[in-house]
Amino acid sequence: MQNNNKKICIVTSSLGKGGAEQSTALLSKMLVQIGYQVHLVTILNIIDYDYSGELLNLGRLKDQKDGFFARISRLSVFKKYLKQHQFDFIIDNRTRNSWFRETVISKIIYRPYKVIYVLRSYNLDYYFPKNKILAKLLYKNASSIVSVSEEIKQLVEKTYGFKNVSTIYNPIENNPLCLDEIVTLNYNYILAYGRLDEDVKNYTLLFEAYKISSLSKENIKLVLLGSGKDLSLLKQKVDELKLEKSIYFIPFNNKPLEIVVKAKFVCLTSRFEGFPRVLIESLSVGTPVISVNCKSGPSEIITNKDNGLLVENYDVNELADAMNSFIFDKRLYQHCKANAKQSVAKFSVEEISKDWKKLIESK
Template identity: 50%
Template sequence: MIKTSTKKICIVVSSLGIGGAERSSALLSEILFDLGFQVHIVSVLHYVDYPYKGELLNLGELKLQDDSRLGRLKRLRVFHNYIKQHDFDYVIDNRTRIGFFKELVISKWVYSNQNVIYYVHSYNTDNYINPNRLLGKYLYGSVTRIVSVSKAIADKLKHKYGFNRITTIYNPIPDLTTQQIIDDTSYEPYILYFGRLDDKVKNISLLIDAYDISVLKKNNVKLKILGDGEDKDMLQEKVKTMNLSQFVEFLPFNPGPYNIVKNAYFTVLTSRYEGFPMVIPESLALGTPVVSVDCKSGPNEVIIHEENGLLVENDNIEALTKAMNRMLEDKDLYLQCKSNAKKSVEKFSKDDIKQQWKTLLK
């Protein structure tokens, strides 16, 4: 196939819906498209919630038609032929990558003779790089580049596998100037969690327990939990059992929840681990302070304690409760965090991240 003068990029994603990594992949397609690259996206699942730019091959639609073993083999061949047909300058793989033999086939056959950049979106690196050091090095030791979304992830990969082709590029904040965002003072005061309702990772139970013993409830500051996931029913039942139904409100998944974030008193993150949780810089970009546990990884690369939010020890209900109480009761602290919020995340703007990708893909 004759190459064009414009570089062709293929972004391979689990999907374009539901999660933070998926949203950052959609944003990456916009960034690379705006840089002048020919952008193609291959999605393993059919979910498409977030806006994107480029041509989409949705393997998820084929999966819905036939998810038998033969159907999976057919999708793999469609994937292989698509990569071979277009002869991309770079393939950027954003998927979770579990299972040695499956990834062996993809890395050595589907991506044969391709320049591949592998993304790692979580501090739980076993979801992206084989946990066996030798197998991990065999699959990914000589790739074009590994991109981590936090410095802590990059340090972990270097220490565990000895990788040296690692670059940290943070996930960008969406361009919020294009959104209809209203500063609405008519809202009843509330704090907000927004994200996937997966309690094993996000530890939303900790937030509910801390809220229950905090002063927020007594001051009629509600807790809103926005998102969907496998643990939604369990969390709703927990709230009901604790007699918190009048104080805790569950809101459905919203791909653009900016008004709700903007008008929150503060947002909260309680995850056991992360990669680079976009809810933190997005909140700050909207002028909303954050109370977050200091989990691995991401929060301490964005939050400056007592400057734009509060960082507390992970999985510590007393520390989290105290921080939420402080943010409500210490008005000077709250106003300082709020006034510093937007400026503190300017380095995560799409324009800044765009330049980093432009340099990497030269």
Template identity: 40%
Template sequence: MVSISLGKGGAERSCAMLSEMLHEQGYEVHIAILNNQVDYPYKGALFNLGDFKKENENFRGRFKRLLKLRQYLKQHAIEVVIDHRTKNQYYRERFYHNIIYKGFQKIYVVHSANPNLYLTKQPKKFSKIYNKNSATVAVSNHITEKILPSFGITNATTIHNAFNGGWASQSANLPKNITPHNYILSYGRIEEAVKDFTFLLNAFTASQVWKKGVQLVIMGEGEDKEALQQFASTLPSAQQIVFLPHQSPFSIIQKAKFVTLTSRFEGFPMVLVESLSLGVPVVSLDIVSGPSEIIEDGSNGLLIPKRDVSLFAQAMQRMATNSILREQCAKNAKPSVARFSTIEIGEKWNQLIQHALRRP
């Protein structure tokens, strides 16, 4: 498997988890990462190309470093390459496909509904490369059925991201500035263009739940964090807004009232699956793509049909104050995501890889 890293993002976490699933299936797993960042547990051999990265690396240095990847693939007689990287530069991807991965069976994974991230700026030309691969895996039905076919990709199949049943056993002391079971949680990389935390802050303020002592906890790091903290400090609800650093989220999730998602787009938002797998309800915008494949409105959470502050504020207020609704959603949460267990998803990957190995 090839990934940018094994840290911070949902795509990186799903790559790390896939290594564990394939290891359980009996495969010999190797993971190559381009940047030296490892936050998530994984199984198999790690080839860290970040160790060879020099400061102010130029094109020649990057070229030589990537050739080490090809040498590694040949040295270890790799049979199938599963590539999780974003793909936003056409000629770089031609280099990967025609030189680095030449002679190997290839599966590319599309983790986002934003075509610019995985189809480069020349998607019609790049689709020909995708179609030469053993398969294209999309992490949501929307990507498989709507986005990829519109660019001429014909070998797409859906394999959702999985959750790990062991997450529930993770425990840690909560920070002293948040009250157990009395906070709303949102977490992820703080990148406004994608996550739209400003919308969440405005909706939280409009919901008025902060007047009853309910907190909003935003957990994560990113280039927009400082600006977001500054904006939050100007709101009437400022005293009830808490920012936490990036960390393993599971103990924080388990003691939340509910978890929110207000992104502009996703692929298959693991925030929702992670929360539901721990028995915690969710409130999410019905964005492209993923939430509608996870949330049953009124059963395991609330799905808001459009990006409207007042609508989202009403949903937050309803989930925060209606204990009957919240308890019902919490009861249904775990069963609703059973189909995303590592056993179910691992077997789908096993079948796909076996098909790739049978290709000439």
């Protein structure tokens, strides 16, 4: 660990249940390893992922009491915490879709600190008010805006004209797999994993492609790993497609790689993403991937027919054909599998840490 006296406060909605939250937890560990003094502030009391630094869990206060005056009280606690520690930087990883609330936070709570705003989804409605004038006012004093993909960066620059946008990809943590602890699934399977949110992940497309593919005839199951609000809805869709004997659900696991490593391949069918951890994590353990070419991230991770397959979004037949090709075209599958790990070496913690240090030291 290097020595550095800069103090950084990472603000996040939570530290659990999703890829953005996992990336935030990993960011705290990277910055501590570089040598910065790191604090985290969570809005919700959800802590699933390992992190580094000191934690202010505002979610505990929210659990005790909520409502308008309770929210004002939590903002006061937050403001006093920032004043007490006099941070050199605030890195804001939250979604920011309420113009009034974010105006209060940016103009009162964050003043006069240097703030780096992170964009973790191509859906800019999560981060900017629809009125472009208000959006520019909200972000005009940002020290920097960091996007997790080049496509997000280009969209923000085109839409709002900001000049202080840079891209820093989500990293892969080099955690060795504990082979003795790997969850044993006594069948061949392909995998999709993440939050069970149909509006974003579009698992229906995955189900329909699986149904018309040859995988079930080859006795290859489809496993969904994750938890979320749409579990019942998705189980109902599986029943409607008469796939209850072929599609299995496994609850959220904060160590998904133990299941990923045994999968034939991993699928992603999202309507939109940011820079999906599902893809880089799978490739990092040698599991090839099939992904729709959604906005954004997959095209910056997958080289088609080299480390995985990239298909047109919403095209159920093309997705089914891709699934079949990974089963029946052994040469293609082995080629992608052999290239998987090396293809994501550029997203290692060591490499992405350099990008964060360069950004922070330049301000």
